[in-house]
Amino acid sequence: MLLTPSKLLKIVFGVGLFVILCIGGITYKHLGSLSQTSEVVMDTYNLRNELETIISNLKDAELGHRGFLLTNDSLFLEPYQESIDKITNNLNRLDTLIIKNNGQRKNLNQLEIDIAKRFIIFNKSLDIVEDKSALSNELFILLHEGKYKMDRIRDDISVMLDFENKMLLENQKKNEQAIGTTPLFLYGILIITLVLLLVAYAKINRDLKILKDNNEDLEIFKQLTEQAEIINDSSTWVWDIENNTFKFSDNLYRLIGEEPQSFESTLENYMSYVHDDDREILGQQINLMFKEEKFPFINYRVVHKDGTVRCLRGYGQLMDSELGEKFLLGITMDITDDLKNYETIEERNKELERNNKELSAFNYVASHDLQEPLRKIQTFISRLETKEKENISEKGQFYLEKIKSSSARMRMLIEDLLQYSRTNNSDSEFKRTNMNILLENAKQELSDSIEAKNAVVISADLPTMEVVSFQIQQLFINLLSNSLKYSKEGVAPKIEITHQEVSSDDVVEILNKSLFKYHHKITFTDNGIGFDQIYGEKIFDLFNRLHGKSEYSGTGIGLAICKKIVDNHNGVILAEGQPNIGATFTIYLPFLK
Amino acid sequence: MNKEYINIALADDDEDDRFFFTEAFEELKIKNKVTTFKDGIDLMLHLEQESNVLPDLLFLDLNMPKKSGIECLKEIKLNTKFKDLIIAIYSTSSSEEDVEKTFVLGANIYITKPNDFEKLKKVLSEVVTTNWQYHTSGLNKENFLLRL
Structure with missing residues (x-):
C-alpha cells in the first residue's frame, strides 16, 4: 500500500488524538482513586475520633456514677445521663462510618454489647444505692465487675483502632503502588505525543515547502505557456460546461485583435468576432462536438475590429475533474500564415512539376527530335561520300570532312547529355x-x-x-x-x-x-x-x-x-x-x- | 522465301527516311517490292483492304502522327489475318521503354535507324535475309534489338 502524504498526516493526527484521550482517561481514573483514598483516611480519622469520644464519655459516665455513689446526690447523675445519650449518638455515627466494612461491623457489635453490659452494671449499682438495703460488699463486687467491663470496652476499642490502622496501611500501600507509576506513565505518553506532533509538524512543513515549490513551478509554467502562445500564435481556453463559464487566455484576445481580458469571456462575445459566413457552421460544429463527444479540428475565420481577417483553428478535449465536473479544454491557433505558406509550397510544387514536365519534354526532344535531323545530315554525308565523291573538289572534300566530324561530335554530345540526364532517374x-x-x-x-x-x-x-x-x-x-x-x-x-x-x-x-x-x-x-x-x-x-x-x-x-x-x-x-x-x-x- | 520477290512495306511519316529506305533497297541485290505509307492510318487502310496483297515484312516507325506505330502494332496483333506478318520496329530512338513495350506487344525485331547509308543497307539486308522461323522461335529480349 502506498502512503500518500495526506494519509500519513491523517494517521499521525489520529494517533495523537487517541493518545491525548488516553492521557485524559488515565488521569481521570487516577484522580478518582486519589480522592477515594483521602475519603478512606478521613473515615479512619473520624472513626478514631468517635472511638476516643466513646471512651471519654464512658469516663464521664463513670465519674458521674462514682460521685453519685459517694454522695448519693442526684446532681452527679446529670452528666451520667448526658453521657448515655452521647454514647448512643457516638454508636450511631460509628454505625454509618463502618457501613461498608464487615470486619469492623463485628467489632462494633462486640463493643455495643460490652457497653450495654457496662450500663447494666451501672444501673444495678445505682439501684442498690437507691434501695439502701444493699450491702456495701455487694456494691464492691459490682464496682469490680464495672472495672472489668470497662477494660473489656477499652480492649474492644483498641481492637477496632488496630483494625482500622491496618486497613489504612493496606490502602496506603495499594495507592502508593498505583500512583507511583502514574507520573512516569503520563510523562512517557506525553513525550510520545510530543514526538508525534513534532513529526507531524515537520511533515506539514515539508509538504508546505513542496506545495510552494510546485506553485512556483506552476507559475513559471504559466509564464512559459503565455510566452509560447505569443510566439506560436496559439491560445488556450477552458469551458466549464456545468456552469457555462469560460476562461480565455490572454493570447486568445490578441488573436482576435483585442487587449487581453478586455471583455467578458462568454461564447456570445467571442462569436461576435467570428466571420459572418463561418458563425453558423462553427455553432453547428460546437453543438455536434457535444452530441457525439468527438472533438475534431475546427477551422474558421475571425474578423478584427480593424477589418483584418485571420484563419483560426480550434481543438478541444473533454476533461472530467476529480469532483466530477466536466471541462472542455481547448487550443486555438492562428493558421493564417501556415495556410499562406502551404499555398506557396503548393504553388511551388506545381511549378516544379511543370518544370519537370518541361525537362522530360526536353529530354524527348533531345533524344528524338534533335537526333533525327542529325541522323539525316550524317546519312546524306555518307551518300555524298559514296556516290558523289569524284564530283567534289579537294577543298569540297575537306569541308565535307569537317561537316562530318562536327556532326559526329554533335551526336556524341547529345548522347552524353542524355546519359547524364538519365543518371538522374530517381x-x-x-x-x-x-x-x-x-x-x-x-x-x-x-x-x-x-x-x-x-x-x-x-x-x-x-x-x-x-x-x-x-x-x-x-x-x-x-x-x-x-x-x-x-x-x-x-x-x-x-x-x-x-x-x-x-x-x-x-x-x-x-x-x-x-x-x-x-x-x-x-x-x-x-x-x-x-x-x-x-x-x-x-x-x-x-x-x-x-x-x-x-x-x-x-x-x-x-x-x-x-x-x-x-x-x-x-x-x-x-x-x-x-x-x-x-x-x-x-x-x-x-x-x- | 520461294516467291519471286519479297513484299516489303514501310510506315514512316518522314519523307527523307522513306527516301533512304527505298534507295537502300534499290541498291541491295535482292528482288523486292517496297511500298511506303506516310502514317499509321494509311498503313492500316491498306492492310485491311481484302484485295491488297499482304507484305512479308513490315517496317514500322513508332513516332507517327494520327496513328502511332505502337497502335498499329496492337491492331495488327489483334487480327489473326496478320499472324504471319513479320514486324520490324524501325525507330530513331532505342529507349529502353520503347524496346520493352514493342517486345511485349509481339514485334519481331527492333532496329535503330543508322546514321550512315552503308550501315542502313547492311541492316536492311540482314533483316531481309534472316530466317524468321528460326529467329522467332529463339527470340528473347537480348537479340530483339538488332545490333550490328
Whole structure:
C-alpha cells in the first residue's frame, strides 16, 4: 500500500488524538482513586475520633456514677445521663462510618454489647444505692465487675483502632503502588505525543515547502505557456460546461485583435468576432462536438475590429475533474500564415512539376527530335561520300570532312547529355549485383578501342553489392574510356583496378560526412598523360575539359556522369593525377556489414 | 522465301527516311517490292483492304502522327489475318521503354535507324535475309534489338 502524504498526516493526527484521550482517561481514573483514598483516611480519622469520644464519655459516665455513689446526690447523675445519650449518638455515627466494612461491623457489635453490659452494671449499682438495703460488699463486687467491663470496652476499642490502622496501611500501600507509576506513565505518553506532533509538524512543513515549490513551478509554467502562445500564435481556453463559464487566455484576445481580458469571456462575445459566413457552421460544429463527444479540428475565420481577417483553428478535449465536473479544454491557433505558406509550397510544387514536365519534354526532344535531323545530315554525308565523291573538289572534300566530324561530335554530345540526364532517374532499382560482371560488360563495350590501343586491364576480384547495375556499368565504361582516351602516345595503356574494404574511421578526412561505417574502395589507376592535381576537383564538373578539342575528343560530360552515379550511391569519387605519369580514380561505395 | 520477290512495306511519316529506305533497297541485290505509307492510318487502310496483297515484312516507325506505330502494332496483333506478318520496329530512338513495350506487344525485331547509308543497307539486308522461323522461335529480349 502506498502512503500518500495526506494519509500519513491523517494517521499521525489520529494517533495523537487517541493518545491525548488516553492521557485524559488515565488521569481521570487516577484522580478518582486519589480522592477515594483521602475519603478512606478521613473515615479512619473520624472513626478514631468517635472511638476516643466513646471512651471519654464512658469516663464521664463513670465519674458521674462514682460521685453519685459517694454522695448519693442526684446532681452527679446529670452528666451520667448526658453521657448515655452521647454514647448512643457516638454508636450511631460509628454505625454509618463502618457501613461498608464487615470486619469492623463485628467489632462494633462486640463493643455495643460490652457497653450495654457496662450500663447494666451501672444501673444495678445505682439501684442498690437507691434501695439502701444493699450491702456495701455487694456494691464492691459490682464496682469490680464495672472495672472489668470497662477494660473489656477499652480492649474492644483498641481492637477496632488496630483494625482500622491496618486497613489504612493496606490502602496506603495499594495507592502508593498505583500512583507511583502514574507520573512516569503520563510523562512517557506525553513525550510520545510530543514526538508525534513534532513529526507531524515537520511533515506539514515539508509538504508546505513542496506545495510552494510546485506553485512556483506552476507559475513559471504559466509564464512559459503565455510566452509560447505569443510566439506560436496559439491560445488556450477552458469551458466549464456545468456552469457555462469560460476562461480565455490572454493570447486568445490578441488573436482576435483585442487587449487581453478586455471583455467578458462568454461564447456570445467571442462569436461576435467570428466571420459572418463561418458563425453558423462553427455553432453547428460546437453543438455536434457535444452530441457525439468527438472533438475534431475546427477551422474558421475571425474578423478584427480593424477589418483584418485571420484563419483560426480550434481543438478541444473533454476533461472530467476529480469532483466530477466536466471541462472542455481547448487550443486555438492562428493558421493564417501556415495556410499562406502551404499555398506557396503548393504553388511551388506545381511549378516544379511543370518544370519537370518541361525537362522530360526536353529530354524527348533531345533524344528524338534533335537526333533525327542529325541522323539525316550524317546519312546524306555518307551518300555524298559514296556516290558523289569524284564530283567534289579537294577543298569540297575537306569541308565535307569537317561537316562530318562536327556532326559526329554533335551526336556524341547529345548522347552524353542524355546519359547524364538519365543518371538522374530517381526510381532506379538497387539490386545485389556482382561487380565483376559489370566490369566485364564494360570491357566488352570498349573492346574495339581496347584492342586498337593494345590496352591491358588488370582487375582484382570485385565484391557483390547493392547497386543500380546499369549506372555502375556506365561508371566503369566512363572510367575505362577516360583512361583509354588520355593515354600516352606510343605507350600501351595499362589500367589497374584494385578493391579493398575500408572502415570509414580509417579515411575520416574523405568520408567524414558519410553515415555508413564501411565502404568498398575501388581504384582505377592508369599510365596515361595524368593531370595537374590542382584540377583534382574541377575534373568532375559538367563540360569541364582540361584539353583542347583538337587534342583529345571528349564532351566534358563523362566524368560528371561518374560523379553523379557515385553520388546516387551515396559514395565519394576522387581523382589524383601526376602529369605524364598517370591518374588514379578512387571510388568509395558504402555498404552494410 | 520461294516467291519471286519479297513484299516489303514501310510506315514512316518522314519523307527523307522513306527516301533512304527505298534507295537502300534499290541498291541491295535482292528482288523486292517496297511500298511506303506516310502514317499509321494509311498503313492500316491498306492492310485491311481484302484485295491488297499482304507484305512479308513490315517496317514500322513508332513516332507517327494520327496513328502511332505502337497502335498499329496492337491492331495488327489483334487480327489473326496478320499472324504471319513479320514486324520490324524501325525507330530513331532505342529507349529502353520503347524496346520493352514493342517486345511485349509481339514485334519481331527492333532496329535503330543508322546514321550512315552503308550501315542502313547492311541492316536492311540482314533483316531481309534472316530466317524468321528460326529467329522467332529463339527470340528473347537480348537479340530483339538488332545490333550490328
